[in-house]
Amino acid sequence: MTIAYLNNEFLPLEDARVSPMDRGFLFGDGIYEVIPSYGGRLVGAHLHLNRLERGLREVQMDIPWTRDDLLDIFKELLTRNGNGNLGIYLQITRGVTPKRGHAFPEVVRPTFFAYAFDIPAPPDGNIDSATLWTVSTGEDLRWQRCHIKSTSLLGNVLHMMEGVNAGASEILLFDEDDFLTEAAACNVFIVEGSVIRTPALDHQKLAGVTRDMTITTLRQYSDFKVRVEPVSRADVLKADEVWLSSSTKEIAPVIAIDGRVVGGGVAGPVWAAAQTLLAQHRFDTFE
Template sequence: MSIAYLNGEYLPLEEARISPLDRGFLFGDGIYEVIPYYNGKSVGLMPHINRMINGLSIIEIKNSHTADEWKTLLDDLIAKNSDLGENLGVYVHISRGTDTKRNHAYPENVEPTIFCFAFGIKSPEPADRTKVHQYSLISTEDLRWQRCHIKSTALLGNVIHYQEGHSSGNDEALLYNAKGELTEGSSCNAFIVKDGVISTPIQDNQILPGITRRIIIDSIKADGSLKLEERTVTMDEVRNADEVWVTSSSKEIAPVTKLDGKPVGNGEVGEIWEKAFNIYTAAKFDY
């Protein structure tokens, strides 16, 4: 039985109740995070927490916990759900809270709703080009809002794009802006490889500051054996890349071998993916 946390109380997930006047329900007015734990060890826990705290500040939701208090809360929740398996994810959802009416303006004197629950996740993919799951994607113009750097619970734009990929029998949708420049996936960040050089879009308001993305960039630069650039990436470059990856806390580094029905590179998982995945795997529990 999954144990959830709701506004200071641990309780069975099926007993958790939130008012329909909660602004998270009415407006998607909130911030969320999803954090993986493998055999009780978190990946990027403090970067996730700090991103969440920053997001709360940007949209002016009161945060009554320090980063260390958040860490203790989430570690405790994982411990209470150890019967769910060795590998768990924890979902954290903080809305502005429940008002007495529906009004677009931020209400005063309401307490945020804090909801967290744990769930089983799959084991990490093997760092083996012959065994890893290969992803198939479509590409489509990015029609979401212009504040994608905020990890908002208002995910309808992402959901619609993700469904485009799902409905066409693919794993994801890769997005590009009106200039034909790569932004990210509907639920992930994106990288390409050409002639041994790894490239990923610059962090701006068009993409989420992904924690896995940051661990990949930092660990590869620290290792020094691969070249990585943060820069503008065009869709022409994506379509002519030797490798394409999508990255997230749940996917880690997922190799894409088909885009819009055509093979990426030679249609096989690349050597650079394998090297990068090994570097990331060695470093991920350090964050």
Template sequence: MTRTVYVNGEYLPETEAKVSIFDRAFLMADGVYEVTSVLGGKLIDFDGHAKRLKRSLSELDIREPLTTEDLLAIHRELVARNGIEDGLVYLQITRGSPGDRDFAFPDPETCAPTVVLFTQNKPGLADSPSARTGIKVISIEDIRWGRRDIKTVQLLYPSMGKMMAKKAGCDDAWMVEDGAVTEGTSNNAYIVKGGKIITRNLSSDILHGITRAAVLRFAREAQMEVEERPFTIDEAKAADEAFVTSASAFVTPVVEIDGSAIGTGTPGRVAQRLREIYLDESRKAGV
């Protein structure tokens, strides 16, 4: 079945959707995006994604083309039109198409942002086999630009990192800068040692994960100890367990890094409990 997508105010069959070749996301990676999970037909953490989107647009001086209420209505309409029970809604806003290529930003009064949304159907999204078996990661150098806190469409190096991991027979890569782990290619990274959850503190070095914020809140409410600081690959190898969080992977255990088993080499108790809490609470709060 052909999906219905949203492009600049219109709901269209995906086969009829078009964006200009002069759009700055295509030419300059000049745009931002968000991905919101859908469980049981409800949007998970929508408010958090909407707030981060607003911040990303502000940081790049891209004007907001729609209100949060408008975006919520579009998300819901796409979920309904495409019959999504479990899946994802992808949202991208770019600086738009000025009609030609130029390094200088176009006048925002004459160049409207481009808004695109589409759904991805993912039956059983919350029942991923990797949540039961855990994933294996490799470490790679982090050579991305310095504003990783802005969720831009500049995803080439993370994509390359995914492919490096696949070539090594693993699932993902953790990026390392100045000796410390920043984050995974599409997720925030954590280790657990002596019952303490350790994850890098917020800064421009990492994406301010919406799932990260929720998971850490739930962890503290459950009386788990949390320490926000950088950690090294050697610390990860010596940890009792490890995991990652993201909007689509929720909380997923990591069982191996660079060929070394973490803890027992099986998903740890803390990661499993946090996944359970996160999914339970998020389903209750879905919109």
């Protein structure tokens, strides 16, 4: 039985109830996070909380919970759910309103919902056991505030379905000038020889915690060159390796783009080196 947390109470997930007048339900007016954990230890907790706080500031929402309150709730959720390989999903919305209206209500009592869900065992950089990803490509048609981790994810949902309908498991998105932004639910890296490239952050990309951890780890512990710079569609299509990054996957090798094989259809050696390093340092460098 999954134990969730809703507005100051731990309870079975199936018993958690939110009013249909909650602005999260009516408008997608909320901010969320996903934080991975292995054996009861959160990965990159403070990086996730930094982004949560930035997001709340962007949407002008104050919350009554301190960082320590949030960490206490997460630790309790992990314990109550067995301290295995668990992701914490949390969302904070602008609460329940008596009357539907776009403008913020005068009195806001945010709704805080969190629960824990099973995630795969921590990836270790082993080529033989890597989970391999296929992707399609498409034009990024989302809004201009993709840097906010908002619960308004319909744009991402529709892009993900474009990928799924094309027989892929993710989709790489390109802007109107055919430069890479990100994927529907991941950031993206490419490898050319010993150079690893990923686009710079702006309003069209989420500042992925895994992206950040990957760049920091590679710069600190490897001789690979990491360049944060524009990446064109042509760069992606001729890359030696293409990776997705996200909290529940860490670094994930892509083996086909629009049905064309990348990197010989296997996880590449640079991926193996990068994911091995991240596995070694995910706790000591980022906790």
